Amino acid sequence: MFPNKLYILRLLLRTFYTSRKNFLAAGEVCIMDRWSGVLKVQLYPNSSTFYRIAASLGLSSSPKNLAVPTGNAIFFSGDRVDWTGNPVIERLSDPLKIAEILVSKFGGSINAYVVEASIFNGPFAVFKDFIPSVNENGEPKTYDATGFPASTSLVLLLSKFLGEAKNAILGKQKEPYKSEASSSSSHKPETAILGFSKGGIILNQLLTELSFYESQKNTVSGGVTTQEDSSVIPTSKESLLSSISEIHYVDVGLNSNGAYLTNKDVIDRISECLSRRVTGIRFLFHGTPRQWSDERRIWIRKEKDALVRLLKRAAAARKDIDKLLIRERLYFPSKLPNLQMHFEIIEVMDVS
Numbered sequence: 121m122f123p124n125k126l127y128i129l130r131l132l133l134r135t136f137y138t139s140r141k142n143f144l145a146a147g148e149v150c151i152m153d154r155w156s157g158v159l160k161v162q163l164y165p166n167s168s169t170f171y172r173i174a175a176s177l178g179l180s181s182s183p184k185n186l187a188v189p190t191g192n193a194i195f196f197s198g199d200r201v202d203w204t205g206n207p208v209i210e211r212l213s214d215p216l217k218i219a220e221i222l223v224s225k226f227g228g229s230i231n232a233y234v235v236e237a238s239i240f241n242g243p244f245a246v247f248k249d250f251i252p253s254v255n256e257n258g259e260p261k262t263y264d265a266t267g268f269p270a271s272t273s274l275v276l277l278l279s280k281f282l283g284e285a286k287n288a289i290l291g292k293q294k295e296p297y298k299s300e301a302s303s304s305s306s307h308k309p310e311t312a313i314l315g316f317s318k319g320g321i322i323l324n325q326l327l328t329e330l331s332f333y334e335s336q337k338n339t340v341s342g343g344v345t346t347q348e349d350s351s352v353i354p355t356s357k358e359s360l361l362s363s364i365s366e367i368h369y370v371d372v373g374l375n376s377n378g379a380y381l382t383n384k385d386v387i388d389r390i391s392e393c394l395s396r397r398v399t400g401i402r403f404l405f406h407g408t409p410r411q412w413s414d415e416r417r418i419w420i421r422k423e424k425d426a427l428v429r430l431l432k433r434a435a436a437a438r439k440d441i442d443k444l445l446i447r448e449r450l451y452f453p454s455k456l457p458n459l460q461m462h463f464e465i466i467e468v469m470d471v472s
Contacts, residue, residue, distance in 0.1 A: 153179040169238040174215035189231040191310040198317030212463040259376040265332040270325040271357040312366035320372030324381040331389035373411040380423035391434035400443030409457040
């Protein structure tokens with residue numbers, strides 16, 4: 121005997137309201153919709169270069185409002201790989217697809233940004249604004265916190281992107297744009313930084329700047345966005361650096377030294393500053409045989425191992441060991457190194 125239609129309707133309604141109650145009780149942001157797009161952003165007015173940024177931004181129940189995210193996942197891409205003819209590589213080279221993957225991994229209550237370099241010398245990404253010491257092929261000579269170039273550039277870039285994204289959202293609606301970020305909520309989103317391939321050098325630079333942040337915090341200041349955006353994105357160098365809660369090295373590698381940070385003083389200073397922070401930092405190392413087993417670039421594995429050792433020693437020396445967590449994961453361990461796995465890791469990586 122089949123249940124009648126009224127019984128089924130009541131059962132479905134009860135299940136819906138129970139699930140919704142449990143979802144909201146967990147403290148999650150209820151995001152009803154998302155805006156996704158790719159924009160070209162000029163960092164400085166007189167610059168002739170533009171950064172291409174893809175993003176997936178959460179909207180509240182009204183399409184005209186940006187939701188306050190629980191966190192921001194910011195992904196830095198590396199060199200270009202064109203015309204491979206491989207559908208997997210082509211799909212995972214699409215910054216908008218990467219943004220969607222980040223949302224699926226970190227949760228629907230976050231905002232995801234994918235940042236490409238503003239300059240390419242052939243296939244080589246050159247992040248000159250973030251790391252002034254890079255050569256013509258985008259390889260860093262050193263990591264130096266002077267002037268805080270990476271955190272300064274990133275805050276300004278996110279601010280300008282959000283301003284242009286608002287205009288894009290406004291263009292699809294009749295009502296005036298209104299940001300939900302001006303609410304009374306005191307929540308400040310945490311930040312996960314991911315560096316893929318050469319994009320890992322941005323992690324090294326940001327960590328170097330973070331290591332000097334505490335001693336320089338009285339002079340490292342200056343917001344660049346309006347107050348209404350302060351709950352959506354970091355609005356100053358110090359708010360960005362203090363919000364970093366996760367660092368993800370995603371199959372990082374260079375054709376020179378410097379793929380991973382191996383400066384003991386920097387790691388020791390970061391460990392020391394964690395004692396003054398409420399939240400800690402998780403370091404996750406995601407790798408494939410393409411990078412970690414490359415016999416022609418053996419320094420990649422050696423630098424990665426050196427950084428992991430430095431972090432583990434710093435963690436072991438801490439009383440509050442939970443503030444410095446390290447995870448190391450090798451993907452496709454039984455496969456021979458190939459270019460596809462280098463991109464495929466973006467889709468299969470475990471961020472937990």
